[in-house]
Amino acid sequence: MEKVLLRNVDAPESHTLEVYRARGGYRAWEKALREMAPERVTDEVKASNLRGRGGAGFPTGMKWGFVPKDNPKPKYVVCNADESEPGTFKDRLLIEKDPHAVIEGTMIAAYAIQSHTAFIYIRGELSFGATVLQNALDEAERAGYLGKNILGTGYDLDVILHRGAGAYICGEETGLLASLEGGKGWPKVKPPFPATHGLFGCPTVVNNVETLAAVPWIIDRGAAQYTALGTEKSKGTKLFSVSGHIQRPGVYEVEMGYSFKRFLEEDCGGVRNGKKLKGVIPGGASMPVLRAEEIDGVTMDYESFQAAGTLLGSGGVIVMDDSTCMVRAAWNIARFFAHESCGQCSPCREGCHWMEKIFRRIEHGEGRAGDLDLIQSISGNIAGNTICPFGDAASWPAAAFIKKYREEFEEHITKKKCVRME
Numbered sequence: 001m002e003k004v005l006l007r008n009v010d011a012p013e014s015h016t017l018e019v020y021r022a023r024g025g026y027r028a029w030e031k032a033l034r035e036m037a038p039e040r041v042t043d044e045v046k047a048s049n050l051r052g053r054g055g056a057g058f059p060t061g062m063k064w065g066f067v068p069k070d071n072p073k074p075k076y077v078v079c080n081a082d083e084s085e086p087g088t089f090k091d092r093l094l095i096e097k098d099p100h101a102v103i104e105g106t107m108i109a110a111y112a113i114q115s116h117t118a119f120i121y122i123r124g125e126l127s128f129g130a131t132v133l134q135n136a137l138d139e140a141e142r143a144g145y146l147g148k149n150i151l152g153t154g155y156d157l158d159v160i161l162h163r164g165a166g167a168y169i170c171g172e173e174t175g176l177l178a179s180l181e182g183g184k185g186w187p188k189v190k191p192p193f194p195a196t197h198g199l200f201g202c203p204t205v206v207n208n209v210e211t212l213a214a215v216p217w218i219i220d221r222g223a224a225q226y227t228a229l230g231t232e233k234s235k236g237t238k239l240f241s242v243s244g245h246i247q248r249p250g251v252y253e254v255e256m257g258y259s260f261k262r263f264l265e266e267d268c269g270g271v272r273n274g275k276k277l278k279g280v281i282p283g284g285a286s287m288p289v290l291r292a293e294e295i296d297g298v299t300m301d302y303e304s305f306q307a308a309g310t311l312l313g314s315g316g317v318i319v320m321d322d323s324t325c326m327v328r329a330a331w332n333i334a335r336f337f338a339h340e341s342c343g344q345c346s347p348c349r350e351g352c353h354w355m356e357k358i359f360r361r362i363e364h365g366e367g368r369a370g371d372l373d374l375i376q377s378i379s380g381n382i383a384g385n386t387i388c389p390f391g392d393a394a395s396w397p398a399a400a401f402i403k404k405y406r407e408e409f410e411e412h413i414t415k416k417k418c419v420r421m422e
């Protein structure tokens with residue numbers, strides 16, 4: 001398979017402008033600026049059927065098309081580089097190894113919606129990535145790709161790198177924008193959506209790093225070449241970051257529609273130490289877990305994961321072998337969400353802590369009859385009843401772990417201990 005997203009990462013000094021340009025970098029930017037009207041750029045991205053890689057899979061070109069052209073306010077593009085979903089580390093690879101592709105994609109998005117200021121909001125902990133990106137931005141500006149009157153076309157654009165402070169909720173787009181404005185990273189109710197009421201109340205496009213990194217390739221090669229890859233509904237390629245009990249963890253680029261079983265067994269070398277697969281979370285910690293037998297016939301695309309009862313999410317594949325205690329795994333994830341809830345809505349603020357406490361007591365042999373139904377009920381009361389989708393993200397994994405491994409949870413309660421951690 002020809003690589004779209006990881007096309008440059010293995011080249012020595014891939015983060016430099018010199019190497020990026022030698023490999024065709026900024027060709028798409030020049031093409032967009034010199035040969036394409038802004039609407040044509042959006043149309044090309046629409047035609048590629050590129051969908052957002054930040055988790056929700058929203059069509060990218062359609063999102064750009066929602067930005068009102070007649071609105072006199074400034075328009076903004078924000079590249080979401082907050083990447084905080086447990087099990088997800090694919091944006092980080094692009095940022096560190098191919099920063100110019102991320103920047104070029106951000107610039108093309110800005111041109112498409114006629115924005116003159118774009119931001120890259122990077123997770124606070126990614127300090128090396130922030131240095132790499134800032135150096136790349138400086139190089140791009142010195143080369144005349146950014147700034148005033150770019151390449152003599154009269155178009156002006158600044159791209160500003162902003163470092164977050166390490167809060168998961170600042171990856172949610174409205175929380176991110178609140179943080180970028182200088183306030184607390186508190187999400188807002190949607191609608192209105194950022195496309196019309198975003199940063200400082202102005203039209204704003206928020207896109208994930210991986211989404212934007214695919215854009216230069218699409219503009220350079222044309223949408224038809226992109227749609228030739230993937231399945232009927234899920235086009236192109238997708239990055240998956242694989243971690244846990246697997247022989248070869250890492251970031252993989254996969255053509256949409258590839259067999260999930262073959263991917264785990266052949267590409268990633270299978271479960272490590274000769275153990276058996278017990279379960280796998282395919283899309284980051286907020287997505288429902290699949291039992292080993294449920295991956296048969298599943299392909300790596302939006303539709304197939306959904307049909308299997310989970311979601312592609314961020315592509316963070318977390319592999320668990322048969323020595324894993326699923327109660328401890330569920331507790332670990334619940335603890336993360338309890339810690340990261342921003343606290344604005346009571347179902348999420350209270351419910352996440354309740355679930356964490358109940359998982360903890362079950363794991364420590366203090367579970368009570370009725371605890372499993374209690375967690376299911378709390379989870380059901382959070383999902384769909386909160387300001388932002390964090391509530392769903394916290395409740396789905398809790399409910400799925402109990403549904404899929406109920407006998408193990410019951411064993412903890414009846415035996416009053418965890419047999420795996422003895």
Ligand SMILES: Cc1cc2nc3c(=O)[nH]c(=O)nc-3n(C[C@H](O)[C@H](O)[C@H](O)COP(=O)(O)O)c2cc1C
Nearest residue numbers: 052053054080082083084171172173207208211389
């Ligand atoms: C709790 C939560 C955390 C999120 N974290 C991220 C993140 O770290 N990176 C990201 O790109 N999108 C994240 N998102 C999704 C963003 O809200 C938004 O949908 C995305 O950045 C849009 O980009 P895309 O259309 O290119 O996917 C998160 C969403 C939620 C609900």
Ligand code: SF4
Nearest residue numbers: 342344345348386388
């Ligand atoms: S769902 Fe949770 S994280 Fe989202 S706004 Fe409400 S309290 Fe905050």
